[in-house]
Amino acid sequence: MAEEKAKLWSSVGKKALMAVTGLLLVTFVIEHLLGNLLLFTTDPDPFNKYAYTLMSLGKLLIAVELVFLAFFILHMYSGLTVYLSKRKARPDSYRKSGNAGNPSKKTLSSTTMIISGLVLLVFVAIHLKTFKFGPHYTTFVDGVEMRDLYKLVYQTFAQPLYVFWYVLSMVILGLHLRHGVWSAFQSLGLHHHRFTPAIYTFALIFAVVWALGFIAMPIWIFFDPLNVRQDVLNLM
Amino acid sequence: MATKLSLNLQIWRQAGPDKPGKMVDYKLNDVSPDMSFLEMLDVLNDDLLQKGEEPVEFDNDCREGICGMCSLVINGVAHGPQKGTATCQLHMRKFKDGETVTIEPFRAKAFPVVKDLVVDRGAFDRIIAAGGYISINAGGAPDANAIPIPKEYADEAMDAAACIGCGACVAACPNASASLFVSAKISQLALLPQGQPERYRRATSMVAQMDAEGFGDCSNHAECEAVCPKEISIAHIARMKRDYLRSVFK
Numbered sequence: 113m114a115e116e117k118a119k120l121w122s123s124v125g126k127k128a129l130m131a132v133t134g135l136l137l138v139t140f141v142i143e144h145l146l147g148n149l150l151l152f153t154t155d156p157d158p159f160n161k162y163a164y165t166l167m168s169l170g171k172l173l174i175a176v177e178l179v180f181l182a183f184f185i186l187h188m189y190s191g192l193t194v195y196l197s198k199r200k201a202r203p204d205s206y207r208k209s210g211n212a213g214n215p216s217k218k219t220l221s222s223t224t225m226i227i228s229g230l231v232l233l234v235f236v237a238i239h240l241k242t243f244k245f246g247p248h249y250t251t252f253v254d255g256v257e258m259r260d261l262y263k264l265v266y267q268t269f270a271q272p273l274y275v276f277w278y279v280l281s282m283v284i285l286g287l288h289l290r291h292g293v294w295s296a297f298q299s300l301g302l303h304h305h306r307f308t309p310a311i312y313t314f315a316l317i318f319a320v321v322w323a324l325g326f327i328a329m330p331i332w333i334f335f336d337p338l339n340v341r342q343d344v345l346n347l348m
Numbered sequence: 349m350a351t352k353l354s355l356n357l358q359i360w361r362q363a364g365p366d367k368p369g370k371m372v373d374y375k376l377n378d379v380s381p382d383m384s385f386l387e388m389l390d391v392l393n394d395d396l397l398q399k400g401e402e403p404v405e406f407d408n409d410c411r412e413g414i415c416g417m418c419s420l421v422i423n424g425v426a427h428g429p430q431k432g433t434a435t436c437q438l439h440m441r442k443f444k445d446g447e448t449v450t451i452e453p454f455r456a457k458a459f460p461v462v463k464d465l466v467v468d469r470g471a472f473d474r475i476i477a478a479g480g481y482i483s484i485n486a487g488g489a490p491d492a493n494a495i496p497i498p499k500e501y502a503d504e505a506m507d508a509a510a511c512i513g514c515g516a517c518v519a520a521c522p523n524a525s526a527s528l529f530v531s532a533k534i535s536q537l538a539l540l541p542q543g544q545p546e547r548y549r550r551a552t553s554m555v556a557q558m559d560a561e562g563f564g565d566c567s568n569h570a571e572c573e574a575v576c577p578k579e580i581s582i583a584h585i586a587r588m589k590r591d592y593l594r595s596v597f598k
């Protein structure tokens with residue numbers, strides 16, 4: 113057992129842990145954008161019903177949330193140890209640094225993972241405070257009382273500063289995913305001369321599409337081309 | 349006859365292991381573009397000796413890309429700007445007249461500077477000693493084809509075995525990780541029948557030694573593959589990870 117534990121925190125073990133936890137966080141990111149698509153409709157009900165269905169899972173939802181929290185902490189912890197090991201392994205840095213070029217995959221994204229990660233941590237904290245633990249508006253859908261999150265979202269994204277911070281964070285999420293998604297496969301030893309180039313390209317496409325998806329939503333709501341906000345905020 | 353080059357060299361000078369070091373400027377004229385990079389340094393050292401100054405210490409031996417002794421980070425890139433070659437195989441025609449060229453040692457905690465550009469790469473020897481061998485008496489060279497080995501496996505093992513242990517992968521890695529070197533040494537045995545009995549034990553003990561030497565973790569930047577004089581692929585790092593992770597369940 114002690115030996116297994118030592119292996120888990122070895123240079124190879126901790127990267128495997130980071131990859132598994134990172135990929136689980138990616139599944140959350142995938143699901144979250146798909147849910148957000150309901151915010152583009154002018155009808156608040158589908159989004160509120162979707163959120164209500166999730167919340168009515170009760171204990172199951174709490175269990176899933178706890179698993180995500182644990183994975184988030186493990187991911188952060190292993191990320192920090194990788195960063196600290198790097199600082200220790202080269203105490204005296206190069207006076208002139210260069211890039212060797214192809215086939216290197218050293219990019220802005222790969223060299224800023226700790227920064228993008230820490231920004232995501234702050235983002236998630238603020239995000240939870242604004243929405244999950246934010247003001248409790250209620251609405252009735254088909255006679256059932258439920259939380260009006262649609263209204264909260266439309267209210268929040270009327271603030272230019274909040275929209276700016278959100279968009280910036282999603283650019284940074286894209287940066288984290290660009291390297292993270294391909295890196296996770298490599299960390300688990302999943303390398304193949306044909307599939308790896310495809311995974312590397314897929315990671316880029318995925319990062320760009322998902323970041324743009326998350327960016328489109330607050331911008332759409334801020335400019336509110338269909339004049340939804342007026343109705344939604346006057347409801348109460 | 350190609351024209352001669354004038355170069356502004358900025359070279360790391362450090363008197364000894366725990367002494368402070370600094371970049372020192374040297375001007376070198378009449379450099380032939382046909383010289384190798386190390387011959388250019390020989391000329392500089394001749395100049396320095398004539399002036400009664402201490403010559404620049406640097407490692408080298410074969411000067412034909414097979415021994416792995418030469419090192420140097422040139423303009424921020426380990427083994428300089430040319431792909432798939434060691435510093436000793438780099439020629440001055442790769443540089444422009446009047447160019448400023450910085451020359452630094454391989455920098456890593458696990459590769460302490462001995463003097464100037466010379467670093468101690470003994471950590472690599474200790475990693476090999478931890479498991480980079482097979483524990484049987486191999487006897488004389490076996491007959492070719494006595495043990496059938498699929499061509500893809502033989503090719504892949506030969507690619508890994510091309511590693512000359514220079515340490516450029518460590519020098520180039522933003523984390524100073526030794527993963528490419530260690531994985532090449534694990535792969536060359538993991539792919540062949542003779543390497544099977546100790547395969548998983550080898551992966552765990554060599555990785556443990558790598559970590560103990562103070563190399564950083566691998567972040568998959570793949571900068572190592574881009575500077576490796578033998579163009580060793582990070583596919584070997586993935587194989588090392590598979591073997592290591594599998595060993596947890598053995």
Ligand code: HEM
Pocket residue numbers: 127128130131134135137138141187188189191192194195225226228229230232233288291292293295296297299300566567568
């Ligand atoms: C939405 C949240 C997040 C997602 C989807 C995510 C995803 C990923 C993925 C898939 C990887 C690749 C794993 C690997 O290289 O094996 C990764 C790496 C990394 N993550 Fe995250 N991550 C998130 C949040 C964070 C946070 C909050 C931190 C804070 C410290 C962080 C720090 C890192 C670091 C430092 C790396 C790179 C490790 C290395 O260089 O080897 N991540 N992330």
Ligand code: SF4
Pocket residue numbers: 510511512513514515516517518528529532572575576577578579580
């Ligand atoms: S893997 Fe390449 S760069 Fe690293 S020690 Fe071997 S030959 Fe040198």
Ligand code: FES
Pocket residue numbers: 407408409410411412413414415416417418434435436437
């Ligand atoms: S001196 Fe032998 S490889 Fe360069």
